Amino acid sequence: MATSTHMHSSHDTHSTTAGGGWSTRRIATTALFCALSLILSFVEVPIFPPAPWLMYDPSCVAALVAGLAFGPVTGTLVVVLSWLLHLIFQFSPWGVLMAVIANVALVVPCALVWRRNRTGRGLLAGMVLGGVVSLALCIVCNIVVTPLYTAVSTEAVIGMIVPILVPFNLMKIVLNCVLCALVMKPMAKVLVQD
Template structure:
């Protein structure tokens, strides 16, 4: 396959110093990713009409792009830090924990696979694997966490898996993957200049 047809997934050779520490530029870029993700945590969009109380926010896209550009550790930071900061403004620790689990479960495995298998094939394989892991994490997380902070019983959460939780989380994951796939290469090119 020609190099020009490969999807860009940075191996991060430009962003660390010889000792393996982060460069000032990488720190600054990661901070910008975190700031954008933080702002986007406040953008809540109802995407699943049967459950209008379940909201989608696009912050996961920013974290996913950061993971593909700089690596899974950066993706994890850009997933976790904005939600930790949001707790200062909107105290919903269980919801924020769920968002962190879902985001890390998607972008970290996807990036690890995309770095091992080059090109579009690796990116697609990574996204599929990450999507399956994230979907499982969302379902298990809901079963465990939802009864802790709502009046909904574990049995009621289990009853919601097929009609509500699976389709909502699958739709959310598909949106994150599709948008990330479309924008990650141009953003990687801008960041690496």
Template sequence: MAIPPHAQHDTHATTRRGGWPTRRISVTALLCALSFIMTFVEIPIFPPAPWLEYDPSGIVAFVAALAFGPGTGAIVVVLPWVLKTLFSFNVWGHLMAIVANLALILPAALVARRVRGTRGLVVGMVVGGLVSLVASILCNLVVTPLYTAVGIADVIAMIVPILLPFNLIKIILNCVVTGLVQRPLSQALSA
């Protein structure tokens, strides 16, 4: 049986039809490990709400999505947060982090794949940022009343002064840092 051209460089592909090469599996595992470590870096970035903390794990997943595609990015978002749940039983908070990060990186990576170059990356980040902002607010409206003593009316009252600015700052940080590092990192990861 002939080896497909895209799998010829790696004879250890996971399937005969040219599934993920061993190198890509290894790099994805390393990105998941780095993302997992980054979930423990919690930085208060919005003084009016110091209990809301930013973690840079989304940057790692964003780079993975841009370098290898949305599927790999999704893996690098989900697996570290599922693993972190074993160490910290904040299931709802972790679920909200997964939703917010997936809502950012998946649309951004899909747009960036369709529209090549800097324009595609910027448009993708804007689209992903808007989707993530909406998803974050909706998650807060649904999830926060489930696991805290805060009622839905209180969550609605926090949207403009707290939730919108915090999530916007978080999205901008993820997009700016990813925009700065993604090209050299993508080239290094796919070399």
């Protein structure tokens, strides 16, 4: 992939200080990614007509780009901090918990694979692995968590797995990965600027 060298250079030169701590640039960049992810968490779009109450938000795209640029720890921080801040404006702890689990499950495997194989094939493999992990955890979280804060029973949630939960969450994951791939090249150019 054409951007792999740039993203690698960004990680090497700007991620830490000589003593191993975070540089001012990395802290500032992570804060910007958190702010972007927070803003995007309020952009809610219905993408699955059979279940119009389920909304897609592109907040994970910012975390994915951050994870690929600076590693899985940064990607995880962007997810967790942005969604904790989301609670201040829209108090929905159960929804936030499920969003954090789903997004971290996508970002971390993707960033780990990308770290070992900075090619187009490595990026695709990371996104597929992250997508599978995220999809599985989305289903488990819905089965366990949804009955805790809604009137929907566990049996009803299980009945929604195939017709609603799998296709909706799969669409979310694909959208996040495609959008991330589209913005990686311009983001890489920004991240390597001094």
